[in-house]
Amino acid sequence: MxxxxxxxxxxxxxxxxxxxxxxxxxxxxxxxxxxxxxxxxxxxxxxxxxxxxxxxxxxxxxxxxxxxxxxxxxxxxxxxxxxxxxxxxxxxxxxxxxxxxxxxxxxxxxxxxxxxxxxxxxxxxxxxxxxxxxxxxxxxxxxxxxxxxxxxxxxxVENLSLSFPNNTVKKIGNTKIEIVKINAIEELEKYGLNSIVSILDKDEKMGKILRLKDLKEIKEGSIVLVLSQE
CATH class of the missing domain: 2.60.120.10 (Jelly Rolls)
Structure with missing residues (x-):
């Protein structure tokens, strides 16, 4: 990859x-x-x-x-x-x-x-x-x-868009798309290290994609996009 x-x-x-x-x-x-x-x-x-x-x-x-x-x-x-x-x-x-x-x-x-x-x-x-x-x-x-x-x-078209926090998951092909609220970086450990993440809150990395393995820190309460494969 x-x-x-x-x-x-x-x-x-x-x-x-x-x-x-x-x-x-x-x-x-x-x-x-x-x-x-x-x-x-x-x-x-x-x-x-x-x-x-x-x-x-x-x-x-x-x-x-x-x-x-x-x-x-x-x-x-x-x-x-x-x-x-x-x-x-x-x-x-x-x-x-x-x-x-x-x-x-x-x-x-x-x-x-x-x-x-x-x-x-x-x-x-x-x-x-x-x-x-x-x-x-x-x-x-x-x-x-x-x-x-x-x-x-x-x-x-009904139900195309996700709505945080009630409707936050979609799957396309083998790729799972999730919008999650994270209080500590350890909460992301359940995802593979090659998963892609992006911080969606105001942050210097806001909107930029990176591999989960390259995310070293995160602010408490951050809204994060996670793309993973099962």
């Missing part, structure tokens, strides 16, 4: 591409809870949101791909949950299998393609919360330069 890769600095090509775009600095006021957003490559939905982070689940069809896009004000953590994906930047392409992930600093362009015949499920953590922070430069479906999908693409 690969280590998580952290891409922390925009490349010159990222900066050049962003400079050539007209970026609309929009604020999102839509509550996406239990809404399925239909995409030309599949669909996505909000799994969990608090005032600091938003977690989204993407279902990408075989050989379909997201746009090559970046977020001007948001950091992005990305984890393959099921299937297999190619996630590329303007410089390099990364192959990800379940429970492998990437972290992108803001203003870094990236694109994800499902290469498994059954498609792929991908989890993304966006920090801070603003679904309309989006800049597209290339798109298979003609959406380059366009804003996020409008309400014509929204479908109400």
């Amino acid at each position: 690969k280590d998580i890769k952290y891409i922390l600095e925009p490349a010159l090509e990222d900066k050049k591409s962003l400079d050539e775009l007209i970026y609309n600095d929009l604020e999102c006021d839509i509550d996406f809870k239990d809404i399925l957003v239909k995409k030309p490559w599949g669909s996505e939905y909000l799994l969990y949101e608090n005032e600091y982070c938003a977690i989204w689940i993407l279902n990408i069809k075989y050989m379909q791909n997201t746009s090559m896009h970046c977020h001007v004000k948001k950091q992005t953590s990305l984890v393959c949950l099921d299937g297999e994906i190619m996630c590329g930047t303007l410089e390099k392409t990364n192959l990800l299998q379940p429970l492998e992930g990437l972290f992108f600093e803001k203003k870094i362009f990236h694109q994800t393609q499902a290469i498994n015949e059954k498609g792929a499920f991908v989890l993304e953590i966006e920090t801070p919360v603003n679904k309309f922070d989006l800049a597209r430069i290339n798109d298979t479906y003609g959406r380059q330069g366009k804003e996020y999908e409008n309400k014509k693409c929204y479908e109400d």
